[in-house]
Amino acid sequence: MNQMNSNPMLPRSFAINRVLKETYDTFTLDLAPAQRHTGFSFAAGQFNMLYVFGVGEIPISISGDPNDPGRLVHTTRAVGTVTKVMDKLKLGDQLGVRGPYGTSWPVAEAAGHDVVIVTGGIGLAPLRPAMYELLSHREKFGSVVLLYGARTPEDILYKREVKKWRSEFDLNVHVTVDRAAGGWRGNVGVVTAMVPKAPFDPYHTIALVCGPEIMIRFTVMELRKRGVPDDKIYVSMERNMKCGIGLCGHCQVGANFVCKDGPVFRYDRIKNLLEIREV
Amino acid sequence: MPKNASNDRKLVVLEAAQFQALLRALQDGGYSTVAPTLKEGAIVYDEVATVDELPVGKTDEHAGGSYRLKTRKDKAVFGYVVGPHSWKKFLHPPTLRLWQVRRNGNGLEFVHTQEQPPKYAFIGVRPCELSAMQIQDKVFMAGEFADPIYQGRRENAFIVAVNCSQAGGTCFCVSMKTGPKAQSGFDLCLTEVVEKKSHFFVVEIGSDRGAALLQDVPHSEATPEHLQKASAAVEQAASQMGKTLDVSDVKDLLYRNAESPHWEDVARRCLGCANCTMVCPTCFCTTVEEVTDLTGGNAERWRKWDSCFTSDFSYVHGGSIRTSSSARYRHWLTHKLAAWDDQFGSSGCVGCGRCITWCPVGIDITAEVQTIRSSETSKPK
Ligand SMILES: Cc1cc2nc3c(=O)[nH]c(=O)nc-3n(C[C@H](O)[C@H](O)[C@H](O)COP(=O)(O)OP(=O)(O)OC[C@H]3O[C@@H](n4cnc5c(N)ncnc54)[C@H](O)[C@@H]3O)c2cc1C
Ligand code: SF4
Ligand code: SF4
Numbered sequence A: 001m002n003q004m005n006s007n008p009m010l011p012r013s014f015a016i017n018r019v020l021k022e023t024y025d026t027f028t029l030d031l032a033p034a035q036r037h038t039g040f041s042f043a044a045g046q047f048n049m050l051y052v053f054g055v056g057e058i059p060i061s062i063s064g065d066p067n068d069p070g071r072l073v074h075t076t077r078a079v080g081t082v083t084k085v086m087d088k089l090k091l092g093d094q095l096g097v098r099g100p101y102g103t104s105w106p107v108a109e110a111a112g113h114d115v116v117i118v119t120g121g122i123g124l125a126p127l128r129p130a131m132y133e134l135l136s137h138r139e140k141f142g143s144v145v146l147l148y149g150a151r152t153p154e155d156i157l158y159k160r161e162v163k164k165w166r167s168e169f170d171l172n173v174h175v176t177v178d179r180a181a182g183g184w185r186g187n188v189g190v191v192t193a194m195v196p197k198a199p200f201d202p203y204h205t206i207a208l209v210c211g212p213e214i215m216i217r218f219t220v221m222e223l224r225k226r227g228v229p230d231d232k233i234y235v236s237m238e239r240n241m242k243c244g245i246g247l248c249g250h251c252q253v254g255a256n257f258v259c260k261d262g263p264v265f266r267y268d269r270i271k272n273l274l275e276i277r278e279v
Numbered sequence B: 001m002p003k004n005a006s007n008d009r010k011l012v013v014l015e016a017a018q019f020q021a022l023l024r025a026l027q028d029g030g031y032s033t034v035a036p037t038l039k040e041g042a043i044v045y046d047e048v049a050t051v052d053e054l055p056v057g058k059t060d061e062h063a064g065g066s067y068r069l070k071t072r073k074d075k076a077v078f079g080y081v082v083g084p085h086s087w088k089k090f091l092h093p094p095t096l097r098l099w100q101v102r103r104n105g106n107g108l109e110f111v112h113t114q115e116q117p118p119k120y121a122f123i124g125v126r127p128c129e130l131s132a133m134q135i136q137d138k139v140f141m142a143g144e145f146a147d148p149i150y151q152g153r154r155e156n157a158f159i160v161a162v163n164c165s166q167a168g169g170t171c172f173c174v175s176m177k178t179g180p181k182a183q184s185g186f187d188l189c190l191t192e193v194v195e196k197k198s199h200f201f202v203v204e205i206g207s208d209r210g211a212a213l214l215q216d217v218p219h220s221e222a223t224p225e226h227l228q229k230a231s232a233a234v235e236q237a238a239s240q241m242g243k244t245l246d247v248s249d250v251k252d253l254l255y256r257n258a259e260s261p262h263w264e265d266v267a268r269r270c271l272g273c274a275n276c277t278m279v280c281p282t283c284f285c286t287t288v289e290e291v292t293d294l295t296g297g298n299a300e301r302w303r304k305w306d307s308c309f310t311s312d313f314s315y316v317h318g319g320s321i322r323t324s325s326s327a328r329y330r331h332w333l334t335h336k337l338a339a340w341d342d343q344f345g346s347s348g349c350v351g352c353g354r355c356i357t358w359c360p361v362g363i364d365i366t367a368e369v370q371t372i373r374s375s376e377t378s379k380p381k
């Protein structure tokens, strides 16, 4: 049974222990190893390669609690070939899992700082583990701010949790939607518009940003306008990935392999690249 | 993979008539002997049993987008340079089954494709190609995750290198400091000398394994005259380089010129055929494909060579990142000559010239860099 070590492309089977419909197109799976219950250690921000039988293998961030290695949690939006079949899987079905891979959010380095998280859509999934870490050591950080944007109120992920976080005295949670029908009394507009007034001290802040590249670009612009230095901003990048371990070449951005040098990058280290078209 | 290379390597002489004995000794040692052969008008690497299967007395002419075989006046065994294939097809197979999976009720059983790595003896590895192997070693074996297929095959491989005594029209190994003489990474390295009355190889012994093999192959001491003739042959190749590439500051040059209008100019010529990446001995990218059987109970995952010139290479949900051919060519060239150095500590180009010869429209990596360089000096900073 020591095959894993000899072939880093070989997945392990994991069984689905719980299926949770988050929104009309997004679902969360709780997984556990099918063979031995070994637990799954990871750092907030890392991802796994998930294999769906006969269809394919894709990178999906781990969205559970790093302090609860007994449950491997993934939240996925059904957008295409693999994710749409994954959406149909049921309790007890099995998936292939390889990982965890990639870099993580700088939670330890953030101690003593304010922390501002800016994210949109499914981007909250890779940041939820960071939220759990911040909450479990809440006393170590200054203000903790979550700015979250969704397309419509129906697209808000982890609704119950977000509501709970919003009611905490020591958390600043602001949710906005691009458009809303009647009944929505919250913010309407882009998430970046909330950066200028968010309650954090720009000179003592670590910012964690995840979302579409265009949203990252505008968020960073707003953060810099407030004076957050480039080396205190962290962004998570998305690229096509076929291997997740630095061998297939697909995920390269400049000299970086997003699968191993990322997905989480300190902004000053990749800002030149983000300015180049189609890099 | 040769080990124990020492600095003062021993040199001996192998008469051309004894070349078959070298092949036989390798075969007796359990190696499949792979060497240049003639197939469909090109010199390609394939398994051989005897020396007659090598392109004896042949040579090749290279230019941008053109390749032609010719007959030589002599019986040189290695009187040509490199063809469209490289040794990577043996070390990093173009298609490979990674694993199989069986569905068992709800369960999935993954079965690793075990490989007993083949024992290849590569005969006629050019100095640039040796460098290419050392470059791919870093890609596939030096990181946190090694590719077991590459590693197994590479560690088993016995390498008989051949120094070049003539250069091709698209060669620029001198610029890339990879040739025309092999420096390291071989078990044996031959320099061929063909004269009216004599035909021999000066053999440099690069490893203990190489020395052991020679015990079964008749050979003699090298005289100063032999050595002088061999180095003259290599010097001749060095003086014939078809191309040159000015590599000074090339990394920063390319990083500085990411938005150069010249990429558009290349894009107008480039067909996006991916030939350049397939023939390149260092290009390593792959994709994966699913194969399922009719019962739906079994599936296989296959790995295949891929190219950054294809449109879905950079696809993420919503569209490809590099949609234009200018961005794709820029990505390829900048990776080869700039990003590679940041990633693996060396250039990703060894100057073998294949991408120039086999580009259907003759796009020339050395010329494109030169154009970018001169466009920079001609415009004010
Ligand atoms: C590091 C990382 C973490 C991610 N985390 C999550 C997550 O937590 N939740 C989530 O819903 N999505 C996440 N994604 C995006 C997710 O990988 C894609 O949505 C998914 O690959 C789409 O596959 P598909 O076959 O359903 O789509 P199709 O559009 O049919 O894609 C076909 C193929 O293209 C490739 N591909 C397509 N889109 C992407 C993409 N965005 N990124 C990488 N490869 C892609 C895949 O190989 C895929 O199989 C992440 C991507 C990366 C790189
Ligand atoms: S880039 Fe061209 S010249 Fe350089 S190693 Fe590859 S094929 Fe050879
Ligand atoms: S540069 Fe030449 S060989 Fe490479 S993709 Fe373009 S046309 Fe094909």
Ligand code: FES
Binding pocket: A240, A241, A242, A243, A244, A245, A246, A247, A248, A249, A250, A251, A252, A257, A258, A259, A260
């Ligand atoms: S995903 Fe294969 S190299 Fe990064």
